[in-house]
Amino acid sequence: MSLCLGGKNTCAGEGFAMPYNIRIVSTYPPRRCGIGTFSRDLANALEHFTGEVGHIRIAAIDNGSSPYAIPVDLIIDQHNAESWSFAIRDILARANESPNPTIVLLQHEYGLDPDKNGRDGQGTNFVDMAKIFHQRGLTTLVYLHTVLDDPDQYQKKTLQELAKNSDGLIVTTESAINILESDIYGIDRSTLKHIDHGVRMQHPSQFDRLVIKKEYGLENRFLVTTLGLLSPDKGIQYGIRAYGKFLDESCTASQRKNLVYLIAGQFHPEFVKGDGGESYRQYQTILAEALDDAKLKWCKVKEVGGTDFDQYDVVFLDTFLEESTLLRLYSATNIMVLPYLNMHQISSGVLADAMGSGRVAIATKFRYAVELIHSNKRCPSGVVIGRHARGILVDPGEPSVEQIAEALDYLVFNQDKRLMMEKEAHQRGYQMRWDNSAWALLQYIDFVREENQIVTGRGIKFVREKPSIFQKRRQTTVENPKLAIQDLDPKARKDIEIQIPRL
Numbered sequence: 001m002s003l004c005l006g007g008k009n010t011c012a013g014e015g016f017a018m019p020y021n022i023r024i025v026s027t028y029p030p031r032r033c034g035i036g037t038f039s040r041d042l043a044n045a046l047e048h049f050t051g052e053v054g055h056i057r058i059a060a061i062d063n064g065s066s067p068y069a070i071p072v073d074l075i076i077d078q079h080n081a082e083s084w085s086f087a088i089r090d091i092l093a094r095a096n097e098s099p100n101p102t103i104v105l106l107q108h109e110y111g112l113d114p115d116k117n118g119r120d121g122q123g124t125n126f127v128d129m130a131k132i133f134h135q136r137g138l139t140t141l142v143y144l145h146t147v148l149d150d151p152d153q154y155q156k157k158t159l160q161e162l163a164k165n166s167d168g169l170i171v172t173t174e175s176a177i178n179i180l181e182s183d184i185y186g187i188d189r190s191t192l193k194h195i196d197h198g199v200r201m202q203h204p205s206q207f208d209r210l211v212i213k214k215e216y217g218l219e220n221r222f223l224v225t226t227l228g229l230l231s232p233d234k235g236i237q238y239g240i241r242a243y244g245k246f247l248d249e250s251c252t253a254s255q256r257k258n259l260v261y262l263i264a265g266q267f268h269p270e271f272v273k274g275d276g277g278e279s280y281r282q283y284q285t286i287l288a289e290a291l292d293d294a295k296l297k298w299c300k301v302k303e304v305g306g307t308d309f310d311q312y313d314v315v316f317l318d319t320f321l322e323e324s325t326l327l328r329l330y331s332a333t334n335i336m337v338l339p340y341l342n343m344h345q346i347s348s349g350v351l352a353d354a355m356g357s358g359r360v361a362i363a364t365k366f367r368y369a370v371e372l373i374h375s376n377k378r379c380p381s382g383v384v385i386g387r388h389a390r391g392i393l394v395d396p397g398e399p400s401v402e403q404i405a406e407a408l409d410y411l412v413f414n415q416d417k418r419l420m421m422e423k424e425a426h427q428r429g430y431q432m433r434w435d436n437s438a439w440a441l442l443q444y445i446d447f448v449r450e451e452n453q454i455v456t457g458r459g460i461k462f463v464r465e466k467p468s469i470f471q472k473r474r475q476t477t478v479e480n481p482k483l484a485i486q487d488l489d490p491k492a493r494k495d496i497e498i499q500i501p502r503l
Helices: 034-046 081-097 125-135 153-164 174-180 209-216 236-250 269-293 323-332 349-356 367-374 399-412 415-431 434-453 469-479 481-487 490-499
Strands: 020-026 053-062 072-077 102-108 139-144 168-171 192-194 222-227 259-264 298-301 314-317 335-338 360-364 391-394
Touching: 020 034, 020 081, 034 053, 034 102, 034 349, 034 434, 053 081, 072 081, 081 102, 081 125, 102 125, 125 139, 125 153, 139 153, 139 434, 153 168, 168 174, 168 434, 174 192, 174 367, 209 323, 222 236, 222 323, 236 259, 236 269, 236 335, 236 399, 323 349, 335 349, 335 399, 349 360, 349 367, 349 415, 360 367, 360 399, 360 415, 367 391, 391 399, 399 415
Parallel strands: 020 053, 020 102, 053 072, 102 139, 139 168, 168 192, 222 259, 222 335, 259 314, 298 314, 335 360, 360 391
Antiparallel strands: none
């Protein structure tokens, strides 16, 4: 006799699966890190699948960001090798205490993996974890947040070892799969899985754009935004110069009063602290020069409300964007500008959420943007309207100044086309809701576990003992189709010869 409590994985008794206990190893709020935000949103989405998920716990990779709250129950000191070792032992012990199968999700990023001397991006902590968990029978999946198409030997070996010592690698873009299975890494396609980056906001009507604008004192203004943690890789100086060029060349004096560029978010804390703050100070100088060259009036505020927007072209909202603030700013936005400089970037929560909010993005041609906006089609140089008109792509760096200005000119003065593009963006974003991504992950876990349990010895295993004429013929066909057809009978040879063009 068995008791079914409801849901696919909630039936206790012989032949019925138990719900999964999910263990995520990642940074996590309050640490200010995009991967931490990703893991929090994934955990929140998984919680809704009460039939498939028992409990969710986080092993938080920490650098002094405490205190943490549930679901964090284990803290890993990022630069302490013993702390990583303790976490492995602790996770194994807790897995053994529960009748439910434990699923480990490692959120890999090179910068979170220091070696024993404390050098970031040189360690083997993620590989060591994957290897031990995999050997001990815990289903172990690795989310890859960086996939480089020109890796150094360490970077290449790390991903190869993660593939070898886990049950699967998960990426948020199809293009990352193409790179991983290419000769660069040589990772078998069967170990790779694409699952969309989730979005936190599914429908524009959740927050009415006009209502939010009124709250911020922006009801009569067209709002251009760049949101999220800032760093030199975000290319803000090019966005500033492009905005100045657009105002100067496309707008009258009265029109520019009805436009504002809001750059919201603090600089990444790791960047601010690095080099004793010298790199941060140098970048502040670069931004100041860009503002001066573009002849833009600007200010820095801690809150949007109460700002006298009549006085400024650019407003810096210098604060960490909490969830509620971020969602409201997505809602208020008319156009999102992402002038990023790292073309290898395979995910962007900001771009994903912009899509989910039904907002048009002007983005440089980094890998994730090309996939979402242009469906991974060949992207020529210059301004490119996305394949399904859900955004606009531009070249990075200096060329982006002219191109972003051109894209702003197109979108600002073509309301009908802009609104149509918002609908197309929202349609793609709707498919990427976090509950959809979480469900895709649970289905993949089911698949991986079933594959691991399949019994292969259902017949005699044959080992080749004589050469295969068929294998030789296939190989010859690939190398020289003209030569290979000589082995065929006359009729088959004639049929094939018709299909092969004369050389």
